[in-house]
Amino acid sequence: YLKCIDPQCGMEYPIESTNVQCEKGHLLDVKYKHTPSENLKEVFYDRRNSQGNIFNESGVWRFRELLNFCQIDTENIEECSKFLVSLDGAEGRLSKPYHMAKASELVGISNDNLWLQPEGYNPSGSFKDNGMATAVTHAKMVGAKKIVCASTGNTSASAGMFAANEGINCDVYIPAGQIAPGKLSQAYQFGAQILEIDGNFDDALKQSLDDAQNHDGYTVNSVNPFRIEGQKTIPFRALEYLNWEVPDWIVYPGGALGNTSSCGKALMELYEWGWIKKIPRIAVINSEGASTLSDLYNGKFEGEELRWNKGKPNTELITKYYDDLDAKGIRPKTKATAIQIGRPANILKGLRALEFTNGVATTVSDSEMLDGMSVVGLNGFDCEMASGASVVGVKKLMNEGIIKKDDTVVGILTGRQKDAMLPVDYHNNPQNKFAKPPKN
Structure with a gap:
């Protein structure tokens, strides 16, 4: 069933509901009535030898007992095939944490203590496929004929891909001129209907939500609680491999805060079930040019540190912050377009995650993110600029003494490179830390 995240509200809806908010405008959680047995850890491990079962191959559906909102017999492959949406098991299949020595050297931490998990090896090239598999599964379950999203690029690629695979329509709202061509071309290639908005991502999201509500669309942005369910498998896989x-x-890099929210929910559930005894701390790394969470969380606006406060956050402070941005004509601005988001739709779930994990939020510059992106490449892995935030964010937090040298850290690399000119421009500037300019 679905339940409002506000403890003072707590409204519940049947699992077939397509609401993304309760009647009072609060976000929703998917809730499960049964506590899964810890013996499933062995089942999940054994499924890595998939024996031709695509749902065991899948890095999402391998954990299907923890995501069983369809309420199916998870060992019955015919039922899985009927209900679960999968790209031949490819979503999350190649995603696991790795040591990357050159990144560890940049950060200043032992290579044994830093793990980086590339989500760019998902079929559409980003972490979005984890959540899109579950969101489109729910869309299919309720008979949706069209999925709708707003996107800075990766969501459009993932939504278009899954929609094409399932034979349903897909509308994508984008901020005109603010998406990397490599991402936008994927959405076109998969047959999505592109709708360009004069504004930024926040404007595009508003219009997409209106479209879904008024024209029988099904929202697949991360405000959809079923998107969050699939993205929980990112920390599931990290923990399993450890x-x-x-x-x-x-x-995590911080944009709309869907990943922060999903990680927090995953950890809350695992701790509640007794699967983990220790709670890792979440660190969210914003871009300096799109720093809403960091500003509010660290008291940089009106001197108040915004907190979840056990379900009683000061939402007026958020409204004032947004009004102040509008009054000053400030729009989010960063070359890391994946996190160029000024009004993170999941900010309240993100605050809840940070409170549960005693987390932190900070910012890094564009030049730092480009260094982080580039050093990942020197280890033979590909990632986009926003993913570089995870690497240099760890470096910054270590320099500030927040992350200790003997701490174990998992950094999530959210997507692969789809903006071809970013690394070209980076390496053609000899002033950049890892630049390798061409020779004549």
Whole structure:
């Protein structure tokens, strides 16, 4: 069933509901009535030898007992095939944490203590496929004929891909001129209907939500609680590959805060079920040019540190902050377009996650993110600029003494490179830390 995240409200809806908010405008959680047995850890491990079962191959549906909102027999492959949406098991299949020595050297941490998990090896090239598999599964379950999203690029690619695979329509609202061509071309290639908005991502999201509500669309942005369910498998996979030995930190780039929210929900559930005894701290790394969470969380606006406050956050402070941005004509601005978001739709769930994990939020510059992106490449892995925030965010937090040298850290690399000119321009500037300019 679905339940409002506001403890003072707590409204509940049947699992077939397509609401993304309660009647009072609060976000919703997917809730499960039964506590899963910890013995499932062995089942999940055994499924890595998939024996031709695509749902065991899938890095999402391998954990299907923890995501069983369809309420199916998870061992019955015919039922799985009927209900679960999968791209031949490819979503999350190649996603796991790795040591990257050159990144560890940049950060200043032992290579044994830093793990980086590339989500760019998902079929559409980003972490979005984890959540899109579950969101489109729910869309299929309720008979949706069209999915709708707003996007800075990766969501449009993932939504278009899954929609094409399932034979349903897909409308994508984009801020005109603010999406990397490599991402936009994917949405076109998959047959999505592109709608260009004069504004930024926040404007596009508003229009997409209006479209879904008024024209029988199904929203697949991360305000959809079923998107969050699939993205929980990112920390599930990280923990499984660490033999369920919980790291001290899990670090994410911060945009709409869907990943922060999903990680927080995953950790809350695992702790409640007794699957983990220790709670890792979440660190969210904003761009300096799109720093809403960091500004509010760290008291940089009106001197008040915004907190979840056990379900009683000061939402008026958020409204004042947004009004102040509008009054000053400030719009989010960063070359890391994946996190160029000024009004994170999941800010309240993000605050809840940070409170549960005693988390932190900070910012890094564009030049720092480009260094982070580039050093990942020197280890033979590909990532986009926003993913570089995880690397240099760890470096910054270590320099500030927040992350300790003997802490174990998992950094999430959210997507692969789709803006071809970013690395070209970076390496053609010899002033950049890892630049390797062409020779004549």
